[in-house]
Amino acid sequence: MVEKSLWVRWVQCYLVRKGSFWSIKENTSSGSWVWRKLLKLRSLAKQYIKKEVRNGESSSFWYDSWSRFDTLKDLLGERGPLDLGVPDHYSVAEVKRSRRRSRRRRNHRVDILNQIEEVISRLDNDSDEDIVLWKHAEGKFKTNFSTSKTWNQIRNVRPVCTWHKGVWFSQSTPKYAFTMWVAIKRRLQTTDRMQQWNSSINTTCVLCNDMPESCAHLFFGCRYSGMIWRKLVEGMMKDAFTVDWSELISIVSKSWVTPIKTFILRYVMQATVYTIWWERNARRHGEKPRDIDCLTKLVDKYMRLKLLSLKGRGDYYEDGLITWFGAQPNS
Known part of the structure; x- marks a missing residue:
């Protein structure tokens, strides 16, 4: 597992902390030059990654692409957490638990918020870990990351040089x-x-x-x-x-x-x-x-x-x- 890497655990503890990699401010002074460069590439990277939610513990409710709405923060904007009543730092698992405690489904005046509530209500109580999916082609995601497949999607494909x-x-x-x-x-x-x-x-x-x-x-x-x-x-x-x-x-x-x-x-x-x-x-x-x-x-x-x-x-x-x-x- 990638999470067992010492470097990943250090980054999670000292740089990401309780938030999400996707929510860190781009102009932060924390971390190295390489870390700040990685933050600037997030808008490009998020097009090629999404989550398949199982227990929801490792999936950010607002910043990961885990539902048919893609990234909810991009969809609802800065007012999203307030309108939906879900804190910015919550994982999908935390949202599931909070909705179970309330024992009733919330109704909103805005239709898109009700559609998101419907998605939340359909989440299973799975004990397995969430799965990271990587984009290999348009509409095709797999569990393994391929450098060549990602590169071919990022670059402008030119005719093969035969000579x-x-x-x-x-x-x-x-x-x-x-x-x-x-x-x-x-x-x-x-x-x-x-x-x-x-x-x-x-x-x-x-x-x-x-x-x-x-x-x-x-x-x-x-x-x-x-x-x-x-x-x-x-x-x-x-x-x-x-x-x-x-x-x-x-x-x-x-x-x-x-x-x-x-x-x-x-x-x-x-x-x-x-x-x-x-x-x-x-x-x-x-x-x-x-x-x-x-x-x-x-x-x-x-x-x-x-x-x-x-x-x-x-x-x-x-x-x-x-x-x-x-x-x-x-x-």
Whole structure:
């Protein structure tokens, strides 16, 4: 039981005292910073919790959602305890006992108060403890609390990102992954995008000097970048080899052949995208162009260094060098 927790018992004794967690003033100076933050989240939390009354001892008459009227204090306001003749701090059990002692049902001029009296009169004399119910879906409450179910109700649900595993994976290099992410989001400042605000810009690809530059062209529709990609992974991909950007994103976003080959393909693709983008920017700023073999060897070096850094960790990456060397025609 949660009530047996030392922390819960301390909070009940020194912070909640005879009242209810829901009735504590939000501007209280008692308790820690965390406690005051919890108090501010009550309006959100109360939407996802209600009580199933048995003996009524642990259910607040005014502040817990235990009847079809939800929270009675929200329904009747500050005058509710006075109009109904029930003190603000009473539990449901205390209300049951007080009504039994009076031996007659109270009648009110306001219909809603009479409806609440009817609910009170129908409460059973159960000896079992009250049950806390947590909202799992609209109109569906269960006795177990689910963090994921609650989170899915609080957050704004967005479409599932199908390509995230191809970008964010264990042992990736942050600057490579970031460049890959920006490329997939179509936010790289390629000339086809730059032309939208500067129509006079030259959109010809600086790598091949043949076609207009776009993200799909740079990776790897361009004959320059396409040749680099072919030299790096054709030996490993074999019949699955492609230079189509959309197809490659789909391939690296799923498990491919074996775990080590999946890692190598994802990593080498990110390293190649980063290196080609770097070369493209260098050329546009007047630096000396590097040939296909130079960039291929550079990406190959990045891949080997990454695999060497993983060697000796006792996982399947130790086989990475063998797999990578075996796929390279000149190794």
